[in-house]
Amino acid sequence: MNYKGGLIAASLALLMLGGCGDDSDSQKADSSASAQPDSADTQGGSSEAGSSSEAAAEPVQLVFGTGGTSGAYYALGGALKSVLEASPVISNVQVVSTGASVQNIQNIQDGLNQLAIVMSDVAYDAVNGKNQFENNPADITAIAGLYPNVVQVVALDNSGINSIADMAGKRIGVGQVGSGVEASAKIALSAAGLDYDDLARVSHTGYADSVTEMSNGNLDAAFFTSGVPNSNITGLMQSRDIKFVNIDGDTAKKLMDDYPYYQSYTIPAGAAERYDLSEPVNTVSIRNLLIAPASMRDDVAEDLARRFDEYLNSGQVAVGALKEVGSDTLDQGLIVPVHPGAKRYYDSRQESAGGGAESDTSGSDAADNNANSNDAG
Secondary structure: OOEOHHHHHHHHHOHHHHOOOOHHHHOOOOOOOOOOOOOOOOOOOOOOOOHHHHHHOOOEEEEEEOOOOOOHHHHHHHHHHHHHHOOOOEEEEEEEOOOOHHHHHHHHHOOOOOEEEEEHHHHHHHHHOOHHHOOOOOOEEEEEEEEEEEEEEEEEOOOOOOOHHHHOOOEEEOOOOOOHHHHHHHHHHHHOOOOHHHOOEEEOOOHHHHHHHHHOOOOOEEEEEEOOOOHHHHHHHHHOOEEEOOOOHHHHHHHHHHOOOEEEEEEOEOOHHHOOEOOOEEEEEEEEEEEEEOOOOHHHHHHHHHHHHHHHOOOOOOOHHHOOOOHHHOOOOOOOOEOHHHHHHHHHHHHHOOOOOOOOOOOOOOOOOOOOOOOOO
């Protein structure tokens, strides 16, 4: 699969609508910088309230944790602010910049955020008390599933790399230390039976530096975990002959078996806004989630889900990352439990459409990790 830059110029015109993965999550470059919200009067209430008390309850103020100001999470939060504020049970939504997923979940635990965008891998660790959340599991729930961050692996055309296993003895960019990109790179390499010791060189470079190093011939391949398209990859395609490396077959199966927050994903061929590829690329993705504390009032969570769903179907979605999120996937295959209030909305929607089965809201390891996510990234 060879792709020369001149064929994909149309992609650049769509990048502002396409949206890449949030830098604060995928690169963790500035996780210490955050806007501290005004914590007064920002209680989401308790989900234990009955319907009669909910009807009489005062509208709530919500602090919405996103990511760095240059990333997709922050832009998404800004776009959703007015949508959510149209709810009669929400008086104000304060969108704040944060260090993204890990900090957002910790802020929910601390009562600083009542709504946030996070990646599924971090949410999985949080609800299961793993890694950064060891001995401190988070009581979080999902309002909706969002767009996926797609693991994209590109190699120079003359590198001899046609699979992850071919990276043995090669120079590979794996993302900044501790970033979501590096986590994906390590997992993909391990699924192919490799680790860093098997590589000729491990370069802890972020997106831009990986592209520079590949352009100069100093790297053979690099990992990118983001929405599709990634503007850095598009830029590289302008100057070098490159190919996308599939993550499929036994490598993908082992990866998804070991890490239930990964899902299979295909970048389609012939889509001008997604690199205009001559052949599809098979890889894996990690879904982003809109989450809230489990203690949020049911009526608030229900209307959040309703407003978001109606926005997706309004024909007025301004954020490229959301344009192809399927409304019917909002509560499907999520790695954390769906909030009871949001579930109430999804169940009523299904009943109105004539369906009888309840939504898949278990948040268990048995979630459908092999279903393709609709990309909007």
